[in-house]
Amino acid sequence: MEKTFAIIKPDAVAAGYSGKIIDRIEKEGFKIVAMKKIWMTKKMAEGFYAVHKDKPFFNDLTTFMSSGPSIVMILEKENAIADWRKLMGATNPANAEEGTLRKEFGKNIDNNAVHGSDAPETAAQETRYFFADIEMV
Numbered sequence: 001m002e003k004t005f006a007i008i009k010p011d012a013v014a015a016g017y018s019g020k021i022i023d024r025i026e027k028e029g030f031k032i033v034a035m036k037k038i039w040m041t042k043k044m045a046e047g048f049y050a051v052h053k054d055k056p057f058f059n060d061l062t063t064f065m066s067s068g069p070s071i072v073m074i075l076e077k078e079n080a081i082a083d084w085r086k087l088m089g090a091t092n093p094a095n096a097e098e099g100t101l102r103k104e105f106g107k108n109i110d111n112n113a114v115h116g117s118d119a120p121e122t123a124a125q126e127t128r129y130f131f132a133d134i135e136m137v
């Protein structure tokens with residue numbers, strides 16, 4: 001079994017899509033190993049997205065991610081990393097396939113509803129950033 005790290009971003013939480021997204025996660029066979037609602041500070045968002053610190057969108061991204069509550073989760077299933085990325089759809093909702101979460105709930109490349117780790121190393125690193133062992137069940 002593989003684990004991945006996921007976020008329901010502030011746009012989707014504010015729009016009231018959390019329940020629909022969580023329902024979809026469970027219907028697609030993911031087990032929710034950990035979940036909590038948090039309001040990231042700008043500093044937390046900057047640390048989390050440090051890999052993008054030199055990108056032109058870094059300030060907008062970290063301002064958006066600290067603009068309201070998010071839901072952070074650890075999801076488990078076989079091929080969790082790839083399957084969660086497939087369920088999310090393309091980063092830009094305009095390019096996301098029908099049936100994906102970003103197509104249904106994303107507005108644009110900045111407000112794209114959900115995040116997911118891209119590899120086992122980043123999944124472990126992102127998980128550690130937000131969760132202690134005692135929070136994983």
Ligand code: CMP
Nearest residue numbers: 052057061091109110111112114115116
């Ligand atoms: P996410 O999967 O959370 O990872 C980084 C985020 O940066 C991405 O989703 C987008 O919401 C945001 N972003 C904004 N502009 C870009 C861009 N040009 N390329 C990639 N990601 C971008």
